[in-house]
Amino acid sequence: MSIARPKAVRTLAAMAAIGVIATGCSSDRDNGGDSGGSGSTGTFVFGAAGDPASLDPSLASDGETFRVTRQVFETLIDHKSGTSELEGGLAETWESNDAGTEWTFNLRDGVTFHDGSDLTGEVVCANFDRWYNWSGTYQNTTLSYYWQTIFGGFANNENDETPEANYVGCTAPDELTAVIEVAQPSANYPGGFSLAAFGIHSGPALEAYAEDDASGEGDAITFPGYSQEAGTVAGTGAFKVDGWNKGNGEVSLSRFDDYWGESAGVDKLVFQTIPEESARRQALQSGDIHGYDLVAPADVKTLSDAGFQVPTRDVFNIFYLGITQDSDPALENLDVRTAIAHALDRQNLVDTQLPEGGVVATQFMPDTVAGYSDNVTTYDYDPELAQQLLADAGEENLTLTFCYPTEVTRPYMPSPADLYEVMRADLEAVGITVQPKALKWNPDYTEVTRDGGCNLYLLGWTGDFNDGYNFLGTWFANYQKEWGFENEELFDLLERASTEPDVDARVALYEEANEFVMDFLPGVPISSSPPSIAFSADVNPPTVSPLTQEVFAEASFK
Incomplete structure (x- = not known):
């Protein structure tokens, strides 16, 4: 056609x-x-x-x-x-x-x-x-x-x-x-x-x-x-x-x-x-x-x-740990957010909790989307560095509320409670006290996270259509309560990308935005996986x- x-x-x-199935x-x-x-x-x-x-x-x-x-x-x-x-x-x-x-x-x-x-x-x-x-x-x-x-x-x-x-x-x-x-x-x-x-x-x-x-x-x-x-x-x-x-x-x-x-x-x-x-x-x-x-x-x-x-779909999603910066002054400190990233053993999570073919995410879009960058800052699992960063920030006794959903399975998040437990253990291993907050997915969890009611939370995204803005723009084009930050430089960069008619120039702006985001670290991208x-x-x-x-x-x- x-x-x-x-x-x-x-x-x-x-x-x-399963309730009563159709007779x-x-x-x-x-x-x-x-x-x-x-x-x-x-x-x-x-x-x-x-x-x-x-x-x-x-x-x-x-x-x-x-x-x-x-x-x-x-x-x-x-x-x-x-x-x-x-x-x-x-x-x-x-x-x-x-x-x-x-x-x-x-x-x-x-x-x-x-x-x-x-x-x-x-x-x-x-x-x-x-x-x-x-x-x-x-x-x-x-x-x-x-x-x-x-x-x-x-x-x-x-x-x-x-x-x-x-x-x-x-x-x-x-x-x-x-x-x-x-x-x-x-x-x-x-x-x-x-x-x-x-x-x-x-x-x-x-x-x-x-x-x-x-x-x-x-x-x-x-x-x-x-x-x-x-x-x-x-x-x-x-x-x-x-x-x-x-x-x-x-x-x-x-x-x-x-x-x-x-x-x-x-x-x-x-x-x-x-x-x-x-x-x-x-x-x-x-x-x-x-x-x-x-x-x-x-x-x-x-x-x-x-x-x-049991067919498997191609990878077109991102699972991430969200951080609501203005929910706690400590989270506005980049060193603290960096410590959280280094505390998480994401490879272990992918190997033990996600379907075969899952990969550790380095940025907030899968590599199947044009605009993915090979030059982003990465955050390897390093609990000792995480502890040092928390100490340097004066946050050795940090306590954070960690929200996760119940009664739901998502393409990027097959078992939220299990994923939460793995990440909770990693965070507590570096000295962060985790206060769990389990909420029913619809409407409680989506509303609470969207309104900035959690320090940390689990969410993800399966793309609606194949354009980098459908990922980056969804989260970072303007102030959103769930992220809780104002960053006009990032907002302006994504505005330029959104309105750029030349495809090559637009992809270059997406790459730049991915690199900017991973330096600013508003959250931690965890994985991309092929749901079955x-x-x-x-x-x-x-x-x-x-x-x-x-x-x-x-x-x-x-």
Whole structure:
């Protein structure tokens, strides 16, 4: 499929380029004989590590939500299956003006939403204008994280901390064209248009959404009702939502027979929440589910030897120890942060806790992203040096709160509690007293860390699209409470990188930024690792994605 590249920034586009299981599962599997197409049958059950937060992806920022909604909603730009290469989604082609401030999307003809309405340029604009005009609770980053990250603030910002809006507007010159204008060019485009958060909703659905508001603030946000039950949301994906049994942790989807592309290979798709990895493994082994994600490293060989399919994704993530500098005066001292880095035996952690193929990270992006530098300052395991640095800083009796999440498994963090214990032992070995703070992942942990409520914490990132700014800019482009520092030199460097249209110059700026960050040491990059996903022997699984963006319409039964 040909893709129209931006006129002046076409190089950028190229670069960016178990609760109760569903009844009848076993018999459905026996009946599934097709490899795909509208004649295939069966219910495919996938074990998810957590519940989705919402059926409206624009209100989410977590992978478990997007795993579900990506099957229901489609974006203007997509990724070629199994890669980080951009290709047409709802827009067959796209291009930008020379300045990179006007993006024209040429939409597919004949695309129908689940409610029977048609995809048009006006509908696309209505989606973007809805996000831009959000007010009240919707301006909280819990609900609009990705909008604020990619497009800035809103038509009327209600909080001084909300960024200035970069979105200007959207026009539809004809039925199958949408033109989106932004104030400033950014490394977030065109990749940002591929994010699941910007899946396109139908016009009738948008009208229904307007009658149902989110409410609350801080840790007490209530999602709008339409996003918490089936019946209102309508996308264009290969599956439509049938139901969400929240008490049972089960989301049910069914094949959309009027889908514009190739029909899904199964009749029904069920996402069943099973929080513990061991329980997901047992459910797969017993035949209750057909697949699950985030396989524990120790289970990969066991499953493979037993005949299960356990493909491994390419590395496209970073796991790190975050440091909130303004949470304790000691952490504003570079010597103390350096001591923490030298105290951690990261090679031991990679060897004992992460899947085969994991590597110690030297910077805040994997080496699969252009902009990775071979010239960063590195911090080898050296507990004696760590103790000396703490003594020089007058912090021999340092006590730090160390937060880690529970009830979660992430692609970069297979067992948070175990990873925490390894790092706690390393820190205490050099004289740092560690006070543990375990928090449930959603919403407690993400909110507390984002608000700067921990001295140290564990987090990571799987890239949304292949551009260095999606890593470095995510954390270090401006002041963020979770890092707790002001460094205008770094902020300015990343601003220049973000707006640099020449790809070679931009990559050079990313390299410079990586080197700057690792001298400043706002946190400690720990590792990059290839997460595994498992499937039963009797299925044709979807192509695994380095972005963890599997398309389950590709799945079928053998």
